[in-house]
Amino acid sequence: MYIGNGMEERQKINLRIVPEKAELFSDQDQVSWIVMMPDVELTLDDVMAIRGRGMETYNPEKPFYVLVDMREIADISDEARAFVAGKESAKYHAAMALVVSSMAARIMGNVYIRMNRPERSTKMFNDIEAAHKWLLEIRKK
16 A cells, blocks of 8 residues: 655555544654544544554654644544643654644644644644655654
8 A cells, every 4th residue: 555645655564544533554764654534523532542553563662753644634622632742642752743734734733832842843744745854854863
């Protein structure tokens, strides 16, 4: 399986699905992807389910460098945002790139970063290739 969306084709490794919420996989560069399903409204329970699926391939020696494709998400609850930004989540993620396209998603992402102050390097992008490149650069440090 491959992803597209304006980015070179990348093989999906360890594909996992949280029904009607998200698709999770790694690529050949060891970037962990979370692709949100269209029009999803995420609750804390949804985030915990996504986290659970992601942890199936977790290696404590290799923290996740995560690219979250939020371009079609509808909303995320305050509780879910706070959990993702918090210490519990940060101990598994070295960096997180958030990819957005709509004004609503951009506002959500900016609120997430400014209000929740994530415990890890977090940056918003409009371009999926730029987000991926940033994660690879962070990983090299």
